[in-house]
Amino acid sequence: MAHSQDSFQKSSGTAAAEQTAPDASARTPFHDLDRFIGLRRLGGLALSPDGRRLVTGVSELDAESTRYVTGLWEIDPDGKHPARRLTRGAQHVKDNRGESQARFTLDGDLLFVASRPQGDDDDAPSLWRLPAWGGEAYRVAEHPGGIGAVLTNAAQGTAVGTGSPEGTGEATPAAPASTVVVQASALPRAADLDAEKEGRKQRKDRKVNAILHDGYPVRFWDHDLGPDVPRLYVAEHADDSTADERAVLRDITPDAGRHLGETAWDLAPNGTFLVSAWMVPEGRGSQRTDVVRVDLATGERTTLLASDEEYEYEPVRISPDSRQLLFERWIRSTPERSARPELHLLDLESGDQRDLASGWDRWATGAVWLPDGSGLLVTADEDGRSPVFHLDAGTGRVLRLTDEGAFSEVVVAPDGSAAYALRASYEYPAEPVRLDLTGLGSLGDGGSVPVTRLISPVERPELPGRLTEVETTADDGARVRAWLALPETASAESPAPLLLWIHGGPVSSWNQWSWRWTPWVAVAQGYAVLLPDPALSTGYGQSFIDRGWGTWGDAPFTDLMAITDAVEAREEIDATRTAAMGGSFGGYMSNWVAGQTDRFKAIVTHASLWALDGFGPTTDASYYWAREMSEEMQETYSPHRYVDRIRTPMLVIHGDKDYRVPIGEGLRLWYELLSKSGLPQAEDGSTPHRFLYFPDENHWILTPQHAKVWYQVVLGYLAQHVLGEEPADLPEVLG
Template identity: 55%
Template sequence: MTQDTTADTSTRPPTPFHDLDAFLEVGRLSGLVLSGDGTRLVTAAQSLGPERTGYVSALWEVDPTGEQPARRLTRSAKGESSPAFSAGGDLLFTSARPDPEGKPDDDARAALWCLPSGGEARVVATAPGGIGGLLTASDADVVSVTAPVLPSAADLAEDGELRTARKDLSVDAIWHTGYPVRHWDHDLGPDADRRFATSVAAAEGGHAELRQLTGAGRQLDEAGAALSPDGATLVTVWTVDDPGAARRGTLVAIDTRTGERRTLVDDPDAEVASPVVSPDGRWVAYVTETVTSPTDPPVVRAAVVALDGTGEPEVLADDWDRWPTSLTWLPGSSGLLITADDDGRGPVFLLTFDAGPGTGPVTVEQVTADAATFTDVCVAPDGSAAYALRTSYAAPSEPVRVDLAAFVASGPAGEREPVPAVVLPSPVVAPELPGVLTEVETTAPDGARVRAWLALPAGASASDPAPLLLWIHGGPLGSWNAWSWRWNPWIMVARGYAVLLPDPALSTGYGQEFVRRGWGAWGDKPFTDLLAITDAAESRDDVDETRTAAMGGSFGGYMANWVAGHTDRFRAVVTHASLWALDQFGPTTDHAYYWAREMTPEMAREHSPHRYVGQIRTPMLVIHGDKDYRVPIGEGLRLWRELLADSGLPAADDGSTVHRLLYFPTENHWVLSPQHAKVWYAGVLAFLAEHVLDVPEGEGDRVLPTTLG
């Protein structure tokens, strides 16, 4: 919830996690941008809409000095997002809010808006399919955006005519000439993003004309991009087709005046992502990820290439055994701030060039001391401080300042001590937790160290131990290192559970070998790691080893299915958006070529949970959304039918069963709408209550302050 000093708190629950309606009302931050002069920070804060069926985003200003409270900048029913500062200091954003100088349009798409300091917001540019991908140049009045355009349209005007014709004739057919055809929860096409350029000044007295830089094609799907400081060059990921209906990201530079395109990086053995141009305009830093094979997991590194195309790309810190997740240039182009998963956290690291970019040796040092993960890093123009959103399982995202000057002054390179971040006044009040967060670690059978976060109820003790919920993360290349609204353990903690959040083999932040341990063999080391860390948690006197459950989503759902077929130590298993029959999943997932790179048919057959359905003797709750294209609904439907027909705990002759299916016809890989999220949590808690807390059958929802409805 946003700041409100007048709100009545007399009827509120002990914490927002004790009541699902209160949980939905907690405000959520995303994104952080800094003005060119370093005096203004802007973030987006989401709040529950008046009808409680969706979230609305507004832009808020945060004081970089930490002296003033956060100040709301925008307000509309449609919301505002994707803030960016122009070279002149104006705040740009995208929104589908009504244009005060235009005609009312209930179907309006997102437009580009400008909010001058001390002025009223006005529309800069529009496109028939909406505008996104906002980029600004730091030193020139150049703006670039993306807009989806139908393939046969030569320009935005023709695109508008074609869209009107399709709508009037109720045509939604899509003609495909390549792969893929779906992504996450939506069909690809018939339109595709193109890049455009314009300026704020061009909108004086009307809407600015968008100058088209790229043509038809799917090369810009999910493409990271950046503008050079002078605005003359757009650097963007450019997706190319590879054999086997595969795709791969390359890096190109596009002249923003002529649209001329030249290739900077095209490595047949690696993907390119997240380009950023140096402040001196000479270099592009980016993330490179090797193309995988069934025997080789990805290797993720930072790299640089000259913007003028001279010289070869150079991988940075190849001996640093961490995977970069974001890159931010220091002023003067003397180094990079890098975020990377690390031991259940995501610190900020400083990479400095010993003799300048493209010259060889570099030094990497950890900057932040917090047990937290940092995102959206931006740097003050004098390099004295960095700003970011900080998150962990102890708190959701909040704006912070990192004292880079103090870090640099603490000693010579390689000997400096990490510094704690300073929290800035936020638009969102951090929720009080219903318990405490600690860590657990153990040694796996092969000698590897395995660690986890453990969220415990405040009253858990040897005399009153808490039932244990093993919650397995998705990915599988990921880590339980950042707050999640979708997978929030504190709701379970508020009901008395101890929640174990482990990072088994394949998790990021523990080095390349830790990923390799589980590569192509999901049912091996990831499974034994999970059992080992569960044993360690159960050995605590504040945990009740006789009352346990396991759950997970996506890859975590796969592991939940695997757990169910390989042990009966848990009283209940919850599996969300889960992989069940790997031979079926592989060709039907939205990007099948990724899967084909990782597993051979033999590997998939050996590690497919469906082969062990006869060994499942644990009640299971199956959850799936029909719009899930990453793990198609067929996985959930087949799992459900085979549980009832072929498991070791089948349906009775009269059709009754201890298993349950929670189906969402309009949700995707995640359950995103607020009221469906409420149903999801309530359903999971009811199922667990019945089997773990011994609530009578069918009465699990009675332990909740709110019912399934």
């Protein structure tokens, strides 16, 4: 249920909480943080094999407004009828996040993963089935380590039929059986699920959480790796089972160990095999990625693509006839050579490979086959957007199909007449759309297919301002572009203060809505927010990435300053009141900016890299960053070497569970700001710098009330140092 004033007051029960209840008079949700965190969010998309059912997930606040819970909703693919709710997750389960991993079977049933304890069962995520004919969902499979992912062979865009092709009299291959594969975490010494359950019980009862490692990595993003490891299981019914009984999980990767990792995999439409990335240790703390084929009947494993010093590989999508594999070949990076993905096709029968999109200067981020196997739809960042492209499987020709917006979760109707996707931009969060593909064959360069907005279970929020594009030219002649979000009141008579917001990555782009990095909350407070794509950003060609590779403090920094100069020259911008902020790599760049210029009134740095020689060995994937961060780069471009030049008040933000940029970076930054920065301290030893610390958050601030605190502290700090207001009163933080 969406957040409301009545429900907030009922759950809080205190006068202080009632004072922060949503302000019904606030003109947009971005003017009131309670209304903002209460906005529902859309994510994921699944299409039934017959093309008649489209399912997405909607996340909303629970009754206590302390976490988001996701339910599944069905959207009308024709756009005629309102969306309807399919599931409603258990409200009182510890750490419940609702339903996820929605997948259709070939029979049309809907599978999903959810924590719904029954009896004395624990709350480990299990596999649930919602029958095509309706009724209540029931649990079909569980694993003591919890089920993390599910795949079926109801591949989007694959038409499955029986009988004879019209007019030929020839029999078609029999329709494949519906196949389900799940990924779960298993203790390496457990021979079966009973041993698995007992092993976990012993560790829990004895309060043991120690892990003995024999390799690398040991952490990933926000969680420890081990002692359990990922395994893949075929979910199948026993011979004497009925439709309503639970499935049996048959382990097909009992010896996988850490090779599976948290990596990409795909299930063949014919239901007989899958392909997976396979992590291979190569010594000295490094690992490479191969691609393997796993037979579902026998578990036999075959290496399809073996990496070397030049290339690594990752599977993308198996073709509808199960005979070809689209894969990415990654050029392995060095301090002098940037990483680069290339799309290739592998013939699974002959082993022949070919480059599928030679000369296409973009990084593909998603792919789905057309039902007849003639081509694929892929997405890729381009010029501050992420369009859908058609990639011809025969000629390799690439054709852009859409104009505005960033598309994701693309699925294709079984007859190939339409595709469905989620579309977002900085003007609206993710919403479902239909792409008309009937004219695809006659579409020429520069054309686009019709895109229709479907009836979403989530409405577009009203914005507090307007969005425009800006660009400038860097000293080396490169074009630098950005989004600029302006408050409605910004004008020559009433210029707005400017907030430069630097994206993370670093190989990334500001091209679509983010709930974590929402400029409109600041716009509602009167700021103009600049979202630039400097060197290292995707969507402008490989050479634009190369401009900043291994030299983070050069072109990325000068690009940011150039686009800031250009925007400050606009009459609706107050160049005397500016601030800069960023997270992750954007935090690194904020730190770098602080040591290179004092042009900003305040700087906010979130989950930021501070000392590169400390970050490199302690992050969760040190071997990856070591390929780019030479000793010379660490010496030249580490922000901590310029701490004595920092004369700008800084707000440091970090979560203790951040393993990508470990908390040590934030702690060292905080201490060195106090002890070494060039900003004068008061006579009493106090400092204008601040440190916002989240003991239980990771690289992102995910829980609703912490997200609210994040925005409160950031906006309060900016108001004090940019607008000259009194320090904000923050009872939630100060106690």
